[in-house]
Amino acid sequence: MLIAQITDLHVHDTGRHTREIQAASHLARCIQDLNALDPRPDLVLVTGDLTDHGQADEYVRLRSLLAALDLPVLLLAGNHDDPAAMRAVFQDHAYLQSDMPFLQYVVDEWPLRIVALDTTIRGRGEGRLCAARLAWLADTLAHSPERPTLIMMHHPPFSTGIRRMDELGLLEGREAFTEIVAQYRNIERILCGHLHRTMFCRVGGTVASTCPGTAHQIALDLRPDHTLSFNFEPPGYQLHWAGPQGLVTHHCVVGDFPGPFPF
Numbered sequence: 001m002l003i004a005q006i007t008d009l010h011v012h013d014t015g016r017h018t019r020e021i022q023a024a025s026h027l028a029r030c031i032q033d034l035n036a037l038d039p040r041p042d043l044v045l046v047t048g049d050l051t052d053h054g055q056a057d058e059y060v061r062l063r064s065l066l067a068a069l070d071l072p073v074l075l076l077a078g079n080h081d082d083p084a085a086m087r088a089v090f091q092d093h094a095y096l097q098s099d100m101p102f103l104q105y106v107v108d109e110w111p112l113r114i115v116a117l118d119t120t121i122r123g124r125g126e127g128r129l130c131a132a133r134l135a136w137l138a139d140t141l142a143h144s145p146e147r148p149t150l151i152m153m154h155h156p157p158f159s160t161g162i163r164r165m166d167e168l169g170l171l172e173g174r175e176a177f178t179e180i181v182a183q184y185r186n187i188e189r190i191l192c193g194h195l196h197r198t199m200f201c202r203v204g205g206t207v208a209s210t211c212p213g214t215a216h217q218i219a220l221d222l223r224p225d226h227t228l229s230f231n232f233e234p235p236g237y238q239l240h241w242a243g244p245q246g247l248v249t250h251h252c253v254v255g256d257f258p259g260p261f262p263f
């Protein structure tokens with residue numbers, strides 16, 4: 001199985017300028033690259049911050065941009081999203097439609113079981129896993145303890161060293177989440193967004209990772225007194241390839257560069 005992960009699209013309405021970030025054209029270019037991949041990914045996972053303000057018109061614009069994507073896609077909410085607006089605009093995405101107050105779901109039809117967790121708090125940047133969401137996770141994992149499983153969640157369950165982002169991190173439920181995950185050997189990876197750059201950390205005996213944004217990146221600054229900034233390092237996505245020893249992650253850059261040059 002080959003899975004592409006994109007994240008933090010931050011699509012905004014054309015009339016609403018979000019600084020100089022051209023989120024739509026960046027996403028269109030990333031989609032072009034994904035469509036051209038050979039072999040083709042089986043699935044594209046979008047790990048949150050689909051829009052910049054969680055507005056219905058932004059989801060409509062996102063929907064028209066995603067129409068160019070020639071691959072199945074699963075959506076997840078980030079702190080910039082509004083799950084209710086997402087559900088309304090993506091009504092044909094059956095996995096999003098439930099009466100749960102949180103936008104969480106499990107997809108069982110692939111060789112890797114996909115468990116999506118909602119870490120968002122409406123109107124806030126930081127993340128949270130409350131008792132109800134954690135109980136759903138515990139039940140869901142207990143249901144299939146043997147099947148290789150991917151968890152996706154917007155806020156990563158680890159501190160990154162980028163202090164200003166850590167202040168907007170998963171502030172509640174992290175330890176309990178780690179304890180639940182640590183009971184299982186079948187969790188291949190915890191795929192996250194929010195950080196707009198690639199990171200890896202061991203969590204509960206498995207690997208948690210973050211992915212570059214499709215448009216802007218969070219500037220890497222590990223000084224405790226830093227000012228949170230973004231930059232235009234080359235955007236990217238990740239390809240998670242299910243090999244004989246488990247999931248292998250490839251970091252992929254979107255942009256123009258020379259090569260390939262055969263050896």
Ligand SMILES: [Fe+2]
Pocket residue numbers: 008010049078194195196
């Ligand atoms: Fe983001």
